[in-house]
Amino acid sequence: MSEFDFQTKTRVAYGIGRSKQIGEDVKALSGGTHAVLVTDPGLVKVGVADEIASALRGQGVEVTIFSDVQSDPSSVSIDEAASVIRESNTRCVIGLGGGSAMDVAKLAALVAGANHPTEHYALMANPFEPKQIKTIMIPTTSGTGAEVTSTVVFSNREKRKVWGWDYDLAPDLALLDPTLTVALPPHLTAATGLDALIHALEAVAGKRGNAIIQAVGLQAIRMISGSLMQVIENPQNLEARGQLSIGSMFGGMAIEQGGTGIAHCMGHALGTLARIHHGRAVAISLYHAYEWNIEGNEAIHAEIARAMGAVHTTSTSVEDQAHAGAQFYRKLVEDSGMLLSLAADGLTLSNVDRLAETAASTENAPMRNNNCRYAADEDLNRLAKLILQ
Ligand SMILES: [Zn+2]
Incomplete structure (x- = not known):
């Protein structure tokens, strides 16, 4: 069994309507009565940002809203959020939204502690100043798991996708409230849900595999595989939405330990070439890479297939089970309605x-x-051809 060093740094609270207590959370966590809410224009439009702001004000917490988060955030927009945070003198930053809003909130809260621009810290070129501002994440998609991870992804000035990492980037509190994911359009539910499934899958199958990753990753695969189509077919199904939210959080815990693999490698490269939703980019990449990847570790792919519910008997060979997982995955992508052509x-x-x-x-x-x-290199070339055909 591989060595591991595991500590969850983020307190996680789950419940239908749980986000309504956000004001009490801010006060208890930061000792202050002000928060900066980092979110995107879409959530302002559908009224979700206002719901959270009202809950804060109703519990005696003043709020400054930064709603300028764009999908696939740039270092420039993170710098803007950091200025707002710095000027507000707040002790608490709330990230409300998908991976982009949460990544901006996590990174801007840490960048705001010093006067360097975001790019100073890209690819761990320089260490961050110690964290002074508490962070709370409220995901409105079930996908990135960013609410529990200490990594962020952003585009630099040359439009390349880069990442930042620090233990302090892990949020202090994650609030999972399935009622907030109901407004997500089906194509985004599909893209973000598949991304979450792939996080778990790549972490479990990856080279760093260990017992913790298997525990949370295989449970994530069970919960997401069992709920994704239910949610796409019936967006109001809060029980299935809850399964997807928790599964996606477990997926985040799995990548925190195990990292990702080929689907994220190709998916990030696709994101550098064109503005393609991250979840769709990785889902399409794995659609073409899954069968090829099985050879790397047949036994673990058989275990993944069993967690997906793709095989119901152990009488078939390990190889057959692993390939049943690939078939299950490809059918899930097709059934989700995702557009595969780029x-x-x-x-x-x-x-x-x-x-x-x-x-x-x-x-x-x-x-x-x-x-x-x-x-x-020739494998990357062959996979690139399949993805772009
Ligand atoms: Zn991902």
């Missing part, structure tokens, strides 16, 4: 070399190296 996103076979080269670049090396099967 032609409308401006990507065609003419981009194969650039996609393969980007996947092989330094910023994507940790994902490539952690994958259970080694991807040689």
Whole structure:
């Protein structure tokens, strides 16, 4: 059994309507009565940001709203959020939204503690100042698991996807409230739910696999595989939404320990080439890479397939079980209604070399190296062709 060093740094609270107590959480956690709410324009439009702001004010907490978060955040927008946080003198930052809003909130809260711009810390070039501001995350998608991780992803000024990491980036509190995910359109429920499933899957199958990753990762796979189509077919199903929220949080805990693999390597490269939703980029990448990847570790892929509910008997061979998992995954992607072709996103076979080269670049090396099967340059090229065909 592999060695591990495990501590959950984020307190997690789950409940239908749990986010309504946010004001009490802010006061108890930070000792203050002010918070900066970091969110995106979409959540302002549908009234979710206002619901949280009203709950805060109703419990005696003043709130400053930063709602300028864009999908796939840039270092520039994180710097803007950090200025708002600095000027407010707040002791608490709340991230409300999907991975982008939570990543901006996590990173801006830490960047605000000093006067360097966000890019100063990209790819761990420089250490962060110690954390002074408490962070609370409220996910409105079930996908990234960013509410429990200490990594953030953002684009730098050259529009390359880079990441930041620090123990202090892990939020202090994650509030999982399935009522907040009901407004998510089906295509985003599909993209974010598949992303969560892939987090668990890549962490479990990855080179760093250990008992903790298996415990949380396989449970994430069970909960997400069992609930994703229910939620897509019936968006109001709060029980299934809850399963997806918790599964996605477990997926975040799994990648925190285990990292990701080839689907994230190719998916991040796709995100560098064109503006494609992260969840869709990784889901399409794994759609084409799953079968190839099984050879890296058949036994673990058989275990994943059993957790998915893809095989109901152990009488079939390990190899058959592993491939049943690949079939289950591909059918799930198709049933979810996800558009697999990237032609409308401006990507065609003419981009194969650039996609393969980007996947092989330094910023994507940790994902490539952690994958259970080694991807040689020609493998990246072949996968790029399948993805762009
Ligand atoms: Zn992901």
